[in-house]
Amino acid sequence: MAREFSTVGVVGLGTMGAGIVEVFARNGIDVVAVEISAPALERGRATLTGSTDRAVAKGKLAEADRDALHERVHFAVGLEALHSVDLVIEAVPEHLDLKQRIFAELDRVCRPEAILATNTSSLSVTEISVATSRPNQVIGIHFFNPAPVMKLVEVVRTVVTAPEVVADVEALCTRLGKVDVTINDRAGFIANALLFGYLNHAVGMFESHYATREDIDAAMKLGCGLPMGPLALMDLIGLDTAYEILDTMYRRGGRDRRHAPVPLLKQMVTAGLLGRKSGRGFYTYERPGSPVVVPDEATPLATEAAFADGARAIAKVGVVGSGTMATGIIEVFAKAGYEVISVTRGMEKSAKVCEAVKTSLNKGVVRGKLAEADRDAALGRISWSATLDHLADVDLVVEAVVEELSVKKALFASLDEICKPGVVLATTTSSLPVIDVAMATQRPADVVGLHFFNPAPVMPLVEVVRTIRTSPEATATARAVCAALGKTGVVCGDRSGFIVNALLFPYLNDAVKMLEASYSTADDIDHAMKLGCGYPMGPFELLDVVGLDVSLAIQRELYLELREPGFAPAPLLEHLVTAGYLGRKTRRGFRDHSHR
Numbered sequence: 001m002a003r004e005f006s007t008v009g010v011v012g013l014g015t016m017g018a019g020i021v022e023v024f025a026r027n028g029i030d031v032v033a034v035e036i037s038a039p040a041l042e043r044g045r046a047t048l049t050g051s052t053d054r055a056v057a058k059g060k061l062a063e064a065d066r067d068a069l070h071e072r073v074h075f076a077v078g079l080e081a082l083h084s085v086d087l088v089i090e091a092v093p094e095h096l097d098l099k100q101r102i103f104a105e106l107d108r109v110c111r112p113e114a115i116l117a118t119n120t121s122s123l124s125v126t127e128i129s130v131a132t133s134r135p136n137q138v139i140g141i142h143f144f145n146p147a148p149v150m151k152l153v154e155v156v157r158t159v160v161t162a163p164e165v166v167a168d169v170e171a172l173c174t175r176l177g178k179v180d181v182t183i184n185d186r187a188g189f190i191a192n193a194l195l196f197g198y199l200n201h202a203v204g205m206f207e208s209h210y211a212t213r214e215d216i217d218a219a220m221k222l223g224c225g226l227p228m229g230p231l232a233l234m235d236l237i238g239l240d241t242a243y244e245i246l247d248t249m250y251r252r253g254g255r256d257r258r259h260a261p262v263p264l265l266k267q268m269v270t271a272g273l274l275g276r277k278s279g280r281g282f283y284t285y286e287r288p289g290s291p292v293v294v295p296d297e298a299t300p301l302a303t304e305a306a307f308a309d310g311a312r313a314i315a316k317v318g319v320v321g322s323g324t325m326a327t328g329i330i331e332v333f334a335k336a337g338y339e340v341i342s343v344t345r346g347m348e349k350s351a352k353v354c355e356a357v358k359t360s361l362n363k364g365v366v367r368g369k370l371a372e373a374d375r376d377a378a379l380g381r382i383s384w385s386a387t388l389d390h391l392a393d394v395d396l397v398v399e400a401v402v403e404e405l406s407v408k409k410a411l412f413a414s415l416d417e418i419c420k421p422g423v424v425l426a427t428t429t430s431s432l433p434v435i436d437v438a439m440a441t442q443r444p445a446d447v448v449g450l451h452f453f454n455p456a457p458v459m460p461l462v463e464v465v466r467t468i469r470t471s472p473e474a475t476a477t478a479r480a481v482c483a484a485l486g487k488t489g490v491v492c493g494d495r496s497g498f499i500v501n502a503l504l505f506p507y508l509n510d511a512v513k514m515l516e517a518s519y520s521t522a523d524d525i526d527h528a529m530k531l532g533c534g535y536p537m538g539p540f541e542l543l544d545v546v547g548l549d550v551s552l553a554i555q556r557e558l559y560l561e562l563r564e565p566g567f568a569p570a571p572l573l574e575h576l577v578t579a580g581y582l583g584r585k586t587r588r589g590f591r592d593h594s595h596r
Helices: 015-026 038-057 063-071 096-109 125-129 163-175 191-207 213-224 230-237 239-252 263-270 304-308 324-335 347-366 372-380 405-418 434-438 472-484 500-516 522-533 539-546 548-562 571-578
Strands: 007-011 030-035 073-077 087-090 115-118 138-143 152-157 179-184 316-320 339-343 382-385 396-399 424-427 447-452 461-466 488-493
Touching: 007 015, 015 030, 015 038, 015 063, 015 138, 030 038, 038 063, 038 073, 063 073, 087 096, 096 115, 096 125, 115 125, 115 163, 125 138, 138 163, 152 163, 152 522, 163 179, 179 522, 191 213, 191 230, 191 239, 191 263, 191 500, 191 522, 213 230, 213 461, 213 488, 213 500, 230 239, 239 263, 316 324, 324 339, 324 347, 324 372, 324 447, 339 347, 347 372, 347 382, 372 382, 396 405, 405 424, 405 434, 424 434, 424 472, 434 447, 447 472, 461 472, 472 488, 500 522, 500 539, 500 548, 500 571, 522 539, 539 548, 548 571
Parallel strands: 007 030, 007 087, 030 073, 087 115, 115 138, 152 179, 316 339, 316 396, 339 382, 396 424, 424 447, 461 488
Antiparallel strands: 138 152, 447 461
């Protein structure tokens, strides 16, 4: 039988600590909430009051329950007040020496049988535990921010944590309505180990002027369905906190350069640009602590005129290809009012594409998302062809053929001969260098990447990829076309993976390495990222959907270009692909899908 915790102590009443107090008090547990001084205690009390008042205002908490919750919390200055609690959770800033001092004091103050827990997100629980005479009763209980809302708790055991202590804490998490994943003491645990490499990489992209902060954030929200973009999330976490976590993970986690904080991060912390809490980080906020972003000198002009500056007029569009992407792109342009010429290899393929477009448009009508008249008008704008010569008078060509460089280069050489001057030639490649395709023509200034996401009619993101030879007019035209399609166009340079894949796939690869090291299970890692970070899918769910072979090919491309050891494909990923376990399409990947 797990032991019953009737009173818990919480040390440190910042955002995290106050949130943990609320979680316990909401679930009928008495809490002793402790701070270092009376002013800090009042700030903690105000944070708790503000949070519960907001919950009442939103109808998520009854007034009587709020009042009962506050009755259960006893506020005190100093650790002596914790002499009779069953469990203490420490939630002070991420400094090892500070935590060790507090644990040494808690060891002296608390009852011998009390469990001592740390909410650290990156420091070694083992190093904290040895400051006490009871390391077997020390454990990590890592809540996620905001603690009352986030469902995940990482339970971190050291090599000496007693099994009954782990079992008691797991039972407590269930009582609190949380989902716990139990793991060993390793830098970053699950969620942060996977999250912060990605966040640091995004900062590096911004630092090198590869893309704007707005475009990096929009790409990850719209391309991956993430709740926040990486730079906005860094501002929320706090750049000082992020720096400490990355620095700790770098030092403790094998000195992987991807965890070495990007130099810009240290500069911003030194300059006091800490994110929301200081009113300025990657973005500028209305005031310190406010979530409201206000324009600053780096904010782009979001006007149609800004997009259209130098853009060429586009009325007629050619789409080359017969696959899923080509079909979706034809539909997108036709619905947006463009005249479209679909070119495939042979009329049989044209008939198939025509049928697929009709089926998709009809679904739109059935679901009430498209009027019959609009469907008919869209179909009326499309003409079907099996010869490239019919592209002689179009204003824009979008190529969506197979991902083979030789095929694309041959196609672009043909388009160069057929198309009139000034036509923008776009490739939808997701992994090949756009410049290689551009140099197959005599007009590289007119060649641009337009990377649509699948399914094109649904996904709101397009990556606009400019090479070192792409003209500003061609880029402006591509952006204006994205806006006219109702899509968000994000502009980036011609580097492997562009924005989304370059940030997404190393994170997925890291998850595979974590599984390979037997640190955690695929289920727990997926839970951690969905419940701890609000991701729509866990990494292994996503890998099985994308296809392990596709994922491996992208990861290899990134590794070949960046030559970063941390980007080397995980051997487990290579083994599964060799074995033919490619994900849902073969009914077996990281999970068995044969019964689904």
